[in-house]
Amino acid sequence: MSTPRLFLDAPLTEGAELPGTPAQAHHLGTVLRRGAGDAVVVFNARDGAYAATIAALRKERCALALGPRIRAPALEPDLRLVVAALKRDALDWVVEKATELGVASIQPVTTRRSVVDRVNTDRLAAIARGAAEQCERLSVPVVHPAAPLRAVLDAWDGAPLLVAAERRGAAPIRDIAATMRLPCGWLVGPEGGFDPAELDDATRHAFVTAVALGPRILRAETAAVAGLAVLQALAGDWTAT
Incomplete structure (x- = not known):
């Protein structure tokens, strides 16, 4: 089972706990049937990608606990x-x-x-x-x-x-x-x-x-x-x- 990837346009740092969007919460809970403690990856172009876990998930609310960075940011094609x-x-x-x-x-x-x-x-x-x-x-x-x-x-x-x-x-x-x-x-x-x-x-x-x-x-x-x-x-x- 692949690990879901979630884009967050917020500063990403190891140890942070960040809210996901309502759409992401719905997708995780309703579509993917994931729950608290399950692994995800959180990313953006500015900070790279981080291993993370679902800290909380209720209907259209979720919180994501960030672990170590697993991919550094890099230039992408214009x-x-x-x-x-x-x-x-x-x-x-x-x-x-x-x-x-x-x-x-x-x-x-x-x-x-x-x-x-x-x-x-x-x-x-x-x-x-x-x-x-x-x-x-x-x-x-x-x-x-x-x-x-x-x-x-x-x-x-x-x-x-x-x-x-x-x-x-x-x-x-x-x-x-x-x-x-x-x-x-x-x-x-x-x-x-x-x-x-x-x-x-x-x-x-x-x-x-x-x-x-x-x-x-x-x-x-x-x-x-x-x-x-x-x-x-x-x-x-x-x-x-």
Whole structure:
């Protein structure tokens, strides 16, 4: 039986006793059927990971007693996902898989062809936190509130940003990603693709490069995950030995 991992955005030190969130208490007690004295791991990017035990657990309240640190904090890749606001199930899945793939931030954007104009940032942040607890990373990606694509590009810090451009005759993503190092970002449009003029506007930014993901037209959520995997393999921490 695996040891549950719990993210706490609080200072972690050996000997401390810290409260968990109501969602964590519910998950431990109701879903996992754990109780006082059972082992857990508590972590965050700032302090690393600590062996811990459940000191108290009642309905939606829990306390966690921290033992020794078992994993030191370490730098994680600055890989960013900018993705058009998709329908709920698709966007939930993208956030979960992007977290597993190691992204540092997730920026939903509205575009001319977006079919969704509202994004529940709190729900997506909770999905990211749960995925981080499952995949053994130390950090949880920042999920930003949805914003217009143009505003996001205008505020971008200049890091390379690749954009999935179907039917544009763009260079294969492999050829471009192989020349890059992090930080960098991956931009994916809505279900119907970018409006051509919108894509032209995006690629006028010096830091934006259009790339192709092969001969097939992919669903937006597939393109998001496929592009992140290529970037991690060629420019990210999958290259670490």
